[in-house]
Amino acid sequence: MPGVPFGLPRIPAPRSAAEDHGPLPDVAPAPGPVSGPTRTGFGHAPALPSGSPPEPAPAPLPFPVPGTPAGSAAPPHRVLKSLLGAWALAACSAEETALVEAHLTDCASCADEALRLRDAVGLLHPADSLDLDPLLRSRVLAGCLGRRPARIPVPEWATPYDAETAKLDALLRDMGQAEWRAPVRLRWFEGDRPVERETTVAGVIGHLTAVDGMVAASLGLADPLGAVPPDNRGPTVRTEAFWRTAHGEHRPSAAHGPWREQSHTLIRTASFGGAQVAETAVPYGHFGLPVRDAFLDRAFECWVHAGDIADAVDYPYEPPVSGHLHRLVDLAARLLPRALAHRRRAGLASPPRRLVEAGTPGRTLHLEVEGNGGGDWFIALDSPAALGTRELTVAHIALDSAEFCQLAAGHVAPDEAAAGQHGEREAIREVLFAAASLSRL
Structure with a gap:
């Protein structure tokens, strides 16, 4: 480092300030006759102790510094002090860095300020991830409800669906537009053989919307497919029909809003209906389920397909909590x-x-x-x-x-x-x- 003997730290321990031996360069000198430029500015040079040899004149700078003429002496104190913030952020040029660090060995006040700025910069770079925990909403709601129960609570059989749709919603909100077209491989069994179907993230959300619509229609809510014939109520047939509509299998993030709004409506309806809707039958093609079990079925499928999406976009995803x-x-x-x-x-x-x-x-x-x-x-x-x-x-x-x-x-x-x-x-x-x-x- 220029001007610093080998082995000394870049920011030395506090010592006597430079102003103990005379005014700083940017301090106005006392009134008096001007005798020409001196080391500390224009005005009287500071008195030297009797018998002390005169200080040598500073060497011209070997490189240009903003605001300082080429070949001149070190920039004044106020200029170097104004560079401390940029130095702490590592935003100075190599020449400015060398000047600031050389100045810190001679100015205790600037050295203290540099230490404070460097500590503050450390706070701007937290080590933890800034991604929100998908379970944050569930924990916040649990804490709020633990202090004051909701006037109309979500039924126990609907809480897994509420939690899993909230987790998937958090995942979808964190994705970019391009990720909505990421290929997703859906897998299931038919008879004794495995079956696969490749779609996109948007296609998976469309599938969830179509099958959730069976529960919505059973509760008297709007069906996303509109008027559906009685023989067209199976999950597979409904999904294929939904993909063929204007919604499309590969439509990007516009699929998110309708799915989330439908899930909110289902949870509100279950909360207000309570025991009166719990046993309402939901047709699943060749079999049926009561609403209380249909909500668990939808929670299970939401979790499984959210895992499929998370694998496709390389995103961590947690299983349901133990009780769910x-x-x-x-x-x-x-x-x-x-x-x-x-x-x-x-x-x-x-x-x-x-x-x-x-x-x-x-x-x-x-x-x-x-x-x-x-x-x-x-x-x-x-x-x-x-x-x-x-x-x-x-x-x-x-x-x-x-x-x-x-x-x-x-x-x-x-x-x-x-x-x-x-x-x-x-x-x-x-x-x-x-x-x-x-x-x-």
Whole structure:
């Protein structure tokens, strides 16, 4: 560093100020005769102690400095002080940096100011990410409701849908226009084989809008497809019809607003209706669900497809919280006997075993879901009952909650599910394939 002996710090510790030996260059001198230019400006030179040798004249600057003529002495104190902010931000040129740092070795007040500015600049660069946590809205709402409950709270069976749509909304708000056209691969099972369909982020949101519209129509709200014939109510057919409309499968971010407004309307309607709408039937093509289960189904699909979108745009995405995940796993477990019966009617599973005598409980399979949101369920194998009993348990399957949800979403093949298995192999295979058949477009 120019003018600084080797080994000294760039900003030395405080010491006696330069003004202790005379006025600073930008301080007006006392009135008196002018004898020509001096080291400290125009006016009287400072008195030197008796017997002290005269100070040598400063060498001309080897480079130009803004506001200073070429070849002149170091710029005045006020000029160097005005450069401290730019120096702290590393915005000075190499020449200005050298002059400022040389000045800091001679001026204690500027050295102190430089330290304060450098610390302030450090506060302008936080180490943490500025991305909002997708769960921030849920935590804020939980904190607010914990202090004063809402006059009309969201029903418990609708809270997973509320949370998952809020998370997906946060993800969509954080995306750029180009990312709306990013390719997204949708996967599900039909029969015994996996099926794939490639669409875009906008196409996925259109799919969610079309299928959510089934719940909206059942609650007396506007259907995004308009007047839909009775034989056109299945999720797949509705989605294809929606993609063929003016909305389009590849329409960019304009798909976001209608989907979010529809989800808000569904949550408001469920909150105001409460128990009166909980059992309203929602047709899903060849089967139906009450509104309370339809909201869980929509929450599950919103989470799964939000994960598909997050993978497509390389964005981190978290699973539902434990209480919500348990509700979603419980819905899938309760639907397994119905799915198994549907596969039998289609000739994809062996027929149920006849009971020896009337009143004898049928066989059951113990489904153990481990981890966050897990639990134990006993699946009826010989009747379409929602749940069986423990008396004739013939098989046991153990899966992680995330693995079970990926199986039910059609993202994991039944033969590849990482499951602990014990008991009748045929019963285990049929339940695993029934779980995969819960998936759909």
